[in-house]
Amino acid sequence: MQYSLHFALTLLGAACLAGFLGALLGVGGGVFIVPVMVLLFHLPVKVAVAASIVSVIATSNAGGSSYVDQRITNLKLAMSLEIATTIGALTGSVLAIYLQQWLMLTIFSLMLAYMSYAAFTTRNLDDQKIASEEFAKAAPDRLSRYLELHGSYHDLAANRDVQYIVNGSAIGAAVSYLAGLTSGMLGVGGGVLKVSAMNRYMNVPMKVAVGTSKLMIGVTAAVSSILFFLAGLIHFPVVAPVALGTTIGATIGTMVMNRLHSSLLKWIFTALMAYLAYGMLAKGLAMRFGIYLPSLGV
Amino acid sequence: MIVLRQSRNESAGSSEENVYQDVYRVLLAGMLISSTLFAVGLLRVLLHPETYPLTPEWVRSHYHWRAIWQGLKQFDAFTLMMVATALLILTPVLRVVISIWAFWVDRDYKFVVVTSIVLVVIALSVVLSHFGVK
Numbered sequence: 193m194q195y196s197l198h199f200a201l202t203l204l205g206a207a208c209l210a211g212f213l214g215a216l217l218g219v220g221g222g223v224f225i226v227p228v229m230v231l232l233f234h235l236p237v238k239v240a241v242a243a244s245i246v247s248v249i250a251t252s253n254a255g256g257s258s259y260v261d262q263r264i265t266n267l268k269l270a271m272s273l274e275i276a277t278t279i280g281a282l283t284g285s286v287l288a289i290y291l292q293q294w295l296m297l298t299i300f301s302l303m304l305a306y307m308s309y310a311a312f313t314t315r316n317l318d319d320q321k322i323a324s325e326e327f328a329k330a331a332p333d334r335l336s337r338y339l340e341l342h343g344s345y346h347d348l349a350a351n352r353d354v355q356y357i358v359n360g361s362a363i364g365a366a367v368s369y370l371a372g373l374t375s376g377m378l379g380v381g382g383g384v385l386k387v388s389a390m391n392r393y394m395n396v397p398m399k400v401a402v403g404t405s406k407l408m409i410g411v412t413a414a415v416s417s418i419l420f421f422l423a424g425l426i427h428f429p430v431v432a433p434v435a436l437g438t439t440i441g442a443t444i445g446t447m448v449m450n451r452l453h454s455s456l457l458k459w460i461f462t463a464l465m466a467y468l469a470y471g472m473l474a475k476g477l478a479m480r481f482g483i484y485l486p487s488l489g490v
Numbered sequence: 491m492i493v494l495r496q497s498r499n500e501s502a503g504s505s506e507e508n509v510y511q512d513v514y515r516v517l518l519a520g521m522l523i524s525s526t527l528f529a530v531g532l533l534r535v536l537l538h539p540e541t542y543p544l545t546p547e548w549v550r551s552h553y554h555w556r557a558i559w560q561g562l563k564q565f566d567a568f569t570l571m572m573v574a575t576a577l578l579i580l581t582p583v584l585r586v587v588i589s590i591w592a593f594w595v596d597r598d599y600k601f602v603v604v605t606s607i608v609l610v611v612i613a614l615s616v617v618l619s620h621f622g623v624k
Contacts, residue, residue, distance in 0.1 A: 418579060
């Protein structure tokens, strides 16, 4: 690989943009940067996944630390679910090492298609639940009572302290395992799965779910990164611009996120993710079966 | 590391509060140090562009203390970026270790166990890559 000024700077710029877009949608940069590396920079998918997973740690450190500082993150919940996500990451990264490229491209494409659909259908019912104090009324299950996973945080928008009881530990652990597996196999954070599981099934307020998931992503990605690092799959000259770029982009994205109109954003992201899903699928099909779909520019 | 424990005696009121402060500091320090090293490495390679082979064998040939030390002394871009990556990966691992210690100091033994299991899984990834996963 010729490591030219042009290559490094365009990759840095693309990573900035991916991190920025990821922060706007609250999904992290991995979802965008892996397809960009594969489709625009023509890097092997395993190199892209390995570089992306390291940059996922960087954005988790940046985002995760600010949520911890604001006491929004539920540390005990994070550490409990991390058992499931790290085991998932271990499984996922072993799969990533052995799976064929076309299969990884196809699975990535399916994940993007699902996210494109989910981005549009997810409804946030938190405001009503906070107003009626519903989060504090749920009954804990045995495990969440034993581990004392309940918590509270100060919600700036509602201007009040929100108490919540955690339950649904079993389904939470199962989805966390899946999220870890996706993360290790595809080089993404897997936050979307964890956040929706915590919010929907574990009675965790959205903001706490996002902060807790951001923190968990770091350890989860570290497990896969160690495996990739020792296998020699991480290419540091690729990682440097990607990690720096996504961190810068995500920081700016977080700052402007609240000022943007969300329904328009949803349309844009649904379209963008569907487009990238198509691109990844087209590349996978061409690689394995020699079927060439119209490129549509990707 | 010394500053990590400064506040423990001051805010004895809430034990979990200490864990929060420690976790925050580790994450912030890891992010700043690795970002700086990445930026320096990147600047260095931009001034002197190089060709890197994309093979795992070539990457792994740099995993020797002597090679790392030599590279750091010569301000070699590849070594700088490799060390930055390693530090970045170790940040969350250190966060787990510090949490175990903080829970231990706070006598929250249930979470010493929970967090230690996470550390065991991390260790498992090292063991796995040594035996078999190539």
